[in-house]
Amino acid sequence: MREILLFYGIFAMYYVVTINTIYFGIILFSFRRILGIMKETFYSKYEALSGSKHVPPISILVPAFNEELTIKENVRSLLALHYPEFEVIVVNDGSGDKTLDTLIEEFQLKYHPPNMIKDTIATAEVKGVYYNPDYPTLYLVDKENGGKADSLNAGINLSNYSLISSIDADSLLEEDALIRIARKYMENPEENVAIGGNVRIANGCRIQNGMVKQVNLPKKLLPMFQTVEYLKAFLGGRIGWSDVNGLIIVSGAFGVFKKEYVVKVGGYRGGYPGEDMNIIIKLHRYMLDHKLPYKIDFCPDAVCWTQAPDTFKILGSQRKRWGRGNLKNMIEEGRFMFMRPKYKIMGMLTIPYNIIFETLSPYFRITGFLAILGYSFMDMTGWKLMGIFMLINVLYGTLLGLGSLLLEEMAFQRYPRVRDYFKMILYTVLMFFGYRQLGILWRFLGHIDFMRKNNSWGTMVRTSWNEDEDKEKAA
């Protein structure tokens, strides 16, 4: 028994080392790409483009469910974007709060029957469209509750332009985010079917009129962990994955898509979370099935700021949702592409990596941990060996975090202060002592929810963007 536990414990350790090694390889791809990104970031003429009529018009889709606290600022920030031609389509997904009333009052919107909505993709019943000619680029769609994917599909049905951008209602775009992503799209419009933006954590930042005016690190523990986590995922991971055209997700918080292909793959899949990953896998599959040249890219200098959950309850709900969505996507789409050479990088690397090292990771990690624990109780002499392996995993994980921080410094420098850098290193290390384990447990619980067919959204509480100001005023 002791040998079996040792064997399994060591196997689990190798498993984690392998994940880290693959991730390190991906980071190396990110480093390969970063020089090009630096050139684009520093020398591309965004100011000229933002005043030019030559950029493609974009329909911005904003699904909103119970967003009364943040929606006003978000819509204002979208309307203030530096972009020549765009429309903002907010889709109220049967909110139980005052999301609809808040927007109607704020923008003096008037009701119109929904006869201008096309029925390209089936959605829950649309009750009406609100509009005010004084805000000619703003539309508010009011519909029965059907979920985020359903709302995006309703937005597509109303949209007038051939490019659509999905943006979360709790996110703020930087002024030039759209123009940066549009420039990337324009470099290869035939092949670029989707481009993701870079999502950063806004907690702690000073926000004014729906814009991030001063970048600060979060003050609270959980958002701070998520800041370093996002940096690693977006800069260390997505730059590299996009370099080999193996990106499996364009964050729902901010991405731009070619509408034509989103419609061709049937629109967003409803009923389950993870629609952002689902649409990307479907796009890969469609393009590869039809042997069409394509690229799903990532534009790290197009930045979207989002609110990170700051309580265990909300974060737990989010991570369980992600776990559920990931499992569903792998069962529904991933298994058809797994290890099939026809699907190139997606079939031979991205999907296998995702299934083996993301979807199944909670099982290997939790059982591996239990095996190590069991073995250690039976034979205290094994502690040293286990300790070495654990140390390797912590150091390896920290190295990946440090690599992402170096990428950040090379191309973006959003956190210039040295003490911020050390704070981020500290949290990169601290992550391995509780936070990561909790994340794995939440993902596992998400799988249990999936098996039990529990498909609720869970806890989701928004706080006002002006929370600090509100508090000051109250004081």
Add this chain to the structure above:
Amino acid sequence: MYINVQIAYYMIGVLLILMTIFIMATLSLKWNKKRVEKRRVQCLVRHKDYLDYVQMHLGEEDRLRTPGGSLTTFERRVLQSELVQWINRLDGVYRHRLLRLCGDLGLVEHNLKRLGSHRPLVRLDAAYHLGALRAPEATSSLLSLLYKKRVDSSSFIYARAAAQTATQLSEMGDLLRFLIENGKQDVHLTADITRESELDLTQLFITFLHEKNPKYVKLGLIGLQNSVKADLPDRIQELTKSDDRDIRMNAAKLLISSVDLSEEDVQFYLAFPDWEVRRLFAEWIGRSGLIQYIPLLSTRMEDVNWMVARASAASLVRMGDEGFEALCQLAVGNGSEHGRALAREFIEEDLKQSAAASSHVEDIMSHNHKEFLYKKYFENHQTLTNVM
């Protein structure tokens, strides 16, 4: 299972070394940036008087003098960065004088040398600045650099720089042909690059209209929209019937600027298959106040595309009493419920606006007339009371 503790120790060592390298690299970047910024500020303070002098004497005819003494490379870079910002903001004679000053400061020479660097970032930086400095002597080198590489993101930076420095139409022609033949970019991106050129590219664009490759035709059409309007060739009318959506749309857009459109033409474009063109023409009629097309606009209020219908209604509103009356007729007419509702919405909105803006006698008279028309068509209508 294979376990070798010695290898594990080696691995820990390697990881620690890599971590140290990453930390040191990040910190040196941070410190270097801070140091450079500090030096930059000091340099600007040192040259404040000189920069003030340049600003104050920009409008004078005398040649601007260079700062006394020799400049270090760093000082030259700082001054370049300041002057390039001004060049980008100014035009005409001010820009010309600044460009001459940059030449006198040796910035063009300095960047031409850097253009031959083996480091891609240095080459790109030099190309960017040579473009900003409108250095014609750099055009051929910039084009050579562009031709040498596969078209990627940085190619567009070289292309912009080459467009900024080009002084011959043939150079622009070569540049555009290279981009079209070798790149996968949107034709609008190429068109945006042509805006950097100070040359009149009209003839080049007209030549492109006769090419077989549709990319040239599109560029020609888009480019002509930006150009000083010459007599538009008949070819554009033909292109409005192209199978390529982009070509016919851009041809139609170009025609809007043409003054000799007949009523049949306007009717044709208001019923165009592409909604963007219909909207464009509907907006154009309103903007130009062409009241003879009110009946045509009224029919567009029933357009299947909401934006076209709204643009037509908005244009009717812009056409004063005649447009307002057309809206009233539509609102009580036999059209679709959608068209009638839209007309009512714009009528009510217009009445509200004109009531609010009744500060001049003409405004009051106009509002009264609209009110009269409204009463004529909607006698004792409850909404009127609400609107008023």
